Amino acid sequence: MTFPAGTFTPSPGTGRLGRMLLTHARTEAMLTLRNGEQVLLTLLIPLALLVGLTLVPIVSLPDPRVDEVTPRIFALAIMSSAFTGQAIALGFDRRYGVLRRLAATALPRWLLVAGRVVGGLAVVVIQIVLLAVVAAIMGWSPDAVGLLWTVVLILLGALAFGALGVLLGGALKAEVVLAVANIVWFILLLAGGIMVPASSMPGVLGDLVALLPSGALAEGLHGALVSGAPGWQPFLVLVLWGAAASALATRTTKLT
Amino acid sequence: MSSAADRPAVEVRGLTKRYSGTTAVDGLDLSLPRGHVLALLGPNGAGKTTTVETCEGFVRPDAGTVSVLGLDPVTQSEKLRPRIGVMPQGGGAYPGVRAEEMLRLVAACAANPLDPAWLIETLGLSGSARTPYKRLSGGQQQRLSLACALIGRPELVFLDEPTAGMDPQARRLVWELVRALRTDGVTVLLTTHLMEEAEALADHVVIIDHGRVVAEGTPSELTSEHPAEAQLRFRARAGMSTELLAAALPEDCRVVESSPGAYLVSGPVDPQVVSTVTAWCAQQGVLAEELHVGRRSLEDVFLDLTGRELRS
Ligand SMILES: Nc1ncnc2c1ncn2[C@@H]1O[C@H](COP(=O)(O)OP(=O)(O)O)[C@@H](O)[C@H]1O
Ligand SMILES: [Mg+2]
Numbered sequence A: 001m002t003f004p005a006g007t008f009t010p011s012p013g014t015g016r017l018g019r020m021l022l023t024h025a026r027t028e029a030m031l032t033l034r035n036g037e038q039v040l041l042t043l044l045i046p047l048a049l050l051v052g053l054t055l056v057p058i059v060s061l062p063d064p065r066v067d068e069v070t071p072r073i074f075a076l077a078i079m080s081s082a083f084t085g086q087a088i089a090l091g092f093d094r095r096y097g098v099l100r101r102l103a104a105t106a107l108p109r110w111l112l113v114a115g116r117v118v119g120g121l122a123v124v125v126i127q128i129v130l131l132a133v134v135a136a137i138m139g140w141s142p143d144a145v146g147l148l149w150t151v152v153l154i155l156l157g158a159l160a161f162g163a164l165g166v167l168l169g170g171a172l173k174a175e176v177v178l179a180v181a182n183i184v185w186f187i188l189l190l191a192g193g194i195m196v197p198a199s200s201m202p203g204v205l206g207d208l209v210a211l212l213p214s215g216a217l218a219e220g221l222h223g224a225l226v227s228g229a230p231g232w233q234p235f236l237v238l239v240l241w242g243a244a245a246s247a248l249a250t251r252t253t254k255l256t
Numbered sequence B: 001m002s003s004a005a006d007r008p009a010v011e012v013r014g015l016t017k018r019y020s021g022t023t024a025v026d027g028l029d030l031s032l033p034r035g036h037v038l039a040l041l042g043p044n045g046a047g048k049t050t051t052v053e054t055c056e057g058f059v060r061p062d063a064g065t066v067s068v069l070g071l072d073p074v075t076q077s078e079k080l081r082p083r084i085g086v087m088p089q090g091g092g093a094y095p096g097v098r099a100e101e102m103l104r105l106v107a108a109c110a111a112n113p114l115d116p117a118w119l120i121e122t123l124g125l126s127g128s129a130r131t132p133y134k135r136l137s138g139g140q141q142q143r144l145s146l147a148c149a150l151i152g153r154p155e156l157v158f159l160d161e162p163t164a165g166m167d168p169q170a171r172r173l174v175w176e177l178v179r180a181l182r183t184d185g186v187t188v189l190l191t192t193h194l195m196e197e198a199e200a201l202a203d204h205v206v207i208i209d210h211g212r213v214v215a216e217g218t219p220s221e222l223t224s225e226h227p228a229e230a231q232l233r234f235r236a237r238a239g240m241s242t243e244l245l246a247a248a249l250p251e252d253c254r255v256v257e258s259s260p261g262a263y264l265v266s267g268p269v270d271p272q273v274v275s276t277v278t279a280w281c282a283q284q285g286v287l288a289e290e291l292h293v294g295r296r297s298l299e300d301v302f303l304d305l306t307g308r309e310l311r312s
Helices: A017-034 A036-055 A065-095 A098-103 A109-137 A144-169 A174-191 A203-209 A213-227 A233-252 B002-006 B048-056 B077-083 B099-108 B116-122 B138-150 B168-183 B195-201 B219-223 B242-248 B271-283 B298-306
Strands: B010-019 B022-032 B037-041 B063-068 B084-087 B156-160 B187-192 B204-209 B212-217 B230-235 B254-259 B262-267 B289-294
Touching: A017 A036, A017 A065, A017 A109, A017 B099, A036 A065, A036 A109, A065 A098, A065 A109, A065 A144, A065 A174, A065 A213, A098 A109, A098 B099, A109 A144, A144 A174, A144 A213, A144 A233, A213 A233, B010 B048, B022 B037, B022 B048, B022 B063, B022 B204, B022 B212, B037 B048, B037 B168, B037 B195, B048 B063, B048 B156, B048 B187, B077 B084, B084 B138, B099 B116, B099 B138, B116 B138, B138 B156, B138 B168, B168 B187, B168 B195, B187 B195, B195 B219, B204 B219, B204 B298, B212 B219, B212 B298, B230 B271, B242 B254, B242 B262, B242 B271, B262 B271, B271 B289
Parallel strands: B037 B187, B037 B204, B084 B156, B156 B187
Antiparallel strands: B010 B022, B010 B063, B204 B212, B230 B262, B230 B289, B254 B262
16 A cells, blocks of 8 residues: 555644534543443433332332432432443543543643543433433422522532542552442442431431432432422532542542 | 754653663663654663653653653643654553544544544554454554554654554555655654564664663664674574684684574674584584574674564
8 A cells, every 4th residue: 555645744733622622522421321331330220220219119208209219319320420430431441541542632631631521421411311301200390499409419419429430540450440439339329328318317327428429419409309408518518529539639640 | 943943853862761670761862853763673671662651741751851842741741742643552542432433532632634534444444443442453453543643644653563463464554654654754753673664664773772772873774884794593402612613613703692502603604604614513413404694684783782682
């Protein structure tokens, strides 16, 4: 094979910002939605729990059950994709040299982060829309005023969990990240205020669980969607977790 | 203006990089003029990747200076990266990504990229367009990585072992590409542990070992520093006395046992020398096998300089 002269004549430069961000974010989101394990974690398990807990009265809940279950499943879905999914993906992306590959292009460093954040938020939007549609079919009746707070809480929850996911996925070996991310997911699901509300836990334990990102997000979403009044504490807790994890992650995250 | 354009594309002075226990690069000097192809040749662990990654700004030198396109690759990376193309030694794509998807992402980062579909086809990746990266063969992964290095029309490319793991056909394609890059005025710094590759592609060859330059020059300078020299290689029983054989040969012939049972006579090898060697072996009661006379190759140069085989 021969190449016509001038084929590779240098013409370097940086692409348009909007296009870089969009292409990067879309690639990230598509990779998540195409990955079987990620789909199981971010969509199928939350959907199964939403339907199961609503229809099968294994746990006693006030009626209508779907109103009680949906906010907690939202919290689970956000934790699953923004924390566990992000951490595992980042761990393996580092192993595969993806971050270095992208850092070696004209893509500015802040866009490398922004692309992942936007891609991750796109996945969260898809999760929430799907879960909300299924919940609505089962008779979900959210508080109208609370929906506005819900949007803010989802955003803060996704950013806080996302920062924690990057903190974990950016620091350790891929296999270790995989194990830790799944164990933490399981512990927070069962004991972190998602399945069992922090408010129904005894004394100090309940107070502590409400200070976890999972507890704060679940309590906040429950408050917003059931009564329209989430209170200020969940917002503050999520902002603090997000800020602390981001500050730490900027120091500890490695490209490879 | 002209002074900037006249400066070498890559200039490395006294580069040193230590890791706990090892000195990966030890006072290395390098100069690559614009539009030229430089091959960094050396065995595994010689310090090639560390040197290249320092030039790309991913490794911070412990000592020495590195200037790439007149920029400091570490502190001015945001200015440098848009102008260079990078092919790392391994990896460089999401495990689940498709080749064209990855290439389009890298293309989006460049102002005037080549056509990704054309490059995919040129590199023979069309047939595996929908295969996730982690299921591509090593050679296919390498080709995608090369495509990512070239897609942005860089003025300088770093190729770290570009043909490792490739079949001969793919290797020939990569050679064609590097020659086309050179023709079009792109500066290329590549690493290899294959002397044929360095001889075939490079204007300058820098042979390194233990992080130090052991020889440098054009391929012909390196192989013809002793133009009268030729080499005679043969195999025989291990452990024969090279001193006795040398004594039987003309004074300017050198004899080494390069590995057990493999002997190398270098110097003015003529028919008389060949017959002396076979006769001397016969006296020892052994048959000189696989007897071969040839010109010095880069590998021989390397062997002479370091006493080690280049392939490892
Ligand atoms: N990140 C690292 N940590 C510790 N040692 C390293 C690291 N990178 C390279 N080395 C060591 O430095 C030496 C040179 O490595 P490298 O530059 O990869 O050589 P080459 O590319 O020529 O095979 C080797 O001994 C290698 O083990
Ligand atoms: Mg190497």
